Amino acid sequence: MVTKxxxxxxxQHSEGYDFVRLMAQTPELEAFTVSNPVGQTTIDFQDVNAVRMLNRALLKTHYGIDFWGIPAGYLCPPIPGRVDYIHYLADLLADSNNQEVPRGRxxxxxxxxTGASLVYPLTGQSEYGWHFTGVDIDAGAIKxxxxxxxxNKLAITLRRQSKRENIFRGVIQPNEAFHLTMCNPPFHGSLEKANKGTQRKWANLGKGRSTKLNFGGRNAELWCPGGEIQFIARMVEQSIEFADQCLWFTSLVSKKDNxxxxxxxxxxxxxxxxxVVEMAQGQKTSRFIAWTYTRKKHHSLFAKRAPA
Incomplete structure (x- = not known):
């Protein structure tokens, strides 16, 4: 296990948020800024509109995304932690590529x-030039x-998963190959547990009871029957069928006990x-697991191909 x-x-966010730079790119952000107890500029992270505007500014300033927005109620992910997953995946690929991070489509x-926010394809394409295929079961998210x-005139492939019980089936085509698969699975096992998680989070923030999360999230984004373990178990089971078409399968794991x-x-x-690769952001630790069915290095997979 690698611990960070x-x-x-x-x-790009390892030194925190440069609000002067962010507001220069996105002037609308200034209306949501406040001063913390030591006089530093920040936002109210319990205000979903403030978080969305911060994300918009971050994506424009650091990743060249001129337009970004999501419908009400959808998950609004924190950019720095999400981008960490991308960077550690790049390191994972480098391990199979003579320690050189592969770049390009x-x-x-x-x-x-992939969600309504499209956060991984947006940041990953900007950082490394990779080609992403985003999949979601929710029609609103795909829209x-x-x-x-x-x-933004981006060449990202999007597909709707029509069957809730499927993860890779019906998505990976017979002649397709992927270097990586990635996933931020729903982590609660039921709507009741998701609501309890919401209450705990708001209590920790000192806000009492609420039915809202500051980062939002619809049911399909927050819970599924059996929770995170069952979802990833199904992912592992189906990955066997596509062992020859994917180099590394990966998934975030929210709970260390899992x-x-x-x-x-x-x-x-x-x-x-x-x-298992652990990642940290302040006091919070996250992690992902990665598995492969390939027993030898696949340097040839990283060779640039001439355009068709």
Missing amino acids: SKLHPRN HIKVLDIG SARQICEF LQPLSRILKRARVADYK
């Missing part, structure tokens, strides 16, 4: 549950993601190798 104490070295990434692509049962599931699947 701060954001990835290549993460010949690197193919499948984003399961929002498509609008973001159209307004690693042990997931490790047993991966061993039963007889994967060739699996890793």
Whole structure:
């Protein structure tokens, strides 16, 4: 297990938010800024509109996204932590590429549950030039993601997953190959548990009871039957069918206690190798697991191909 104490070295947000620069690019952000107790400029992170405007400013300033917005009620992800996943995936690929991070559209990434925000394809394409295929079961999320692509003239492939029980089936085509798959799975096992999680979060923020999360989220984004373990277990089961079409399968894991049962599931699947990579943002620690069925280095996968 690789343990980290701060954001990835290549993460553009490792020094915090430069509000002067952000407001220069997105003047609308200034209306949402406040001063913290030591006089520093920040925003109220319990205000969903402020968080959305901050995301818009970050995506424009750091990733060249001129238009970004999501419908009310959809998950509004914190950019710095999400980008860390991208950077550590780049390191994972470098391990199979003579320690050189591969860049360019010949690197193919499948984003399961891409969401209305399209945060991984937007940041990953900007940072490394990879080609992303974003998949979601929610029609509204796909519509929002498509609008973001159209307004910014981005070549990101989007697909709707029609069957809730499927993850890779019906998405990966017979002649397709991906270097990476990635996923931020729903982590609660029921709507009741999702609501309890909301209450705990707001209590920790000192805000009493609320039915809202400061980062939002619809049911399909927050919970599924069996929760995170069941979702990832289904992902592992279906990954066997596509073992020859994907180099690395990966997924975020929100709860550290879930690693042990997931490790047993991966061993039963007889994967060739699996890793756990821990990431940190301030006091919060997140992690992802990665598994592969390939027993040898695949340098040839990273060779740039001539355009068709």
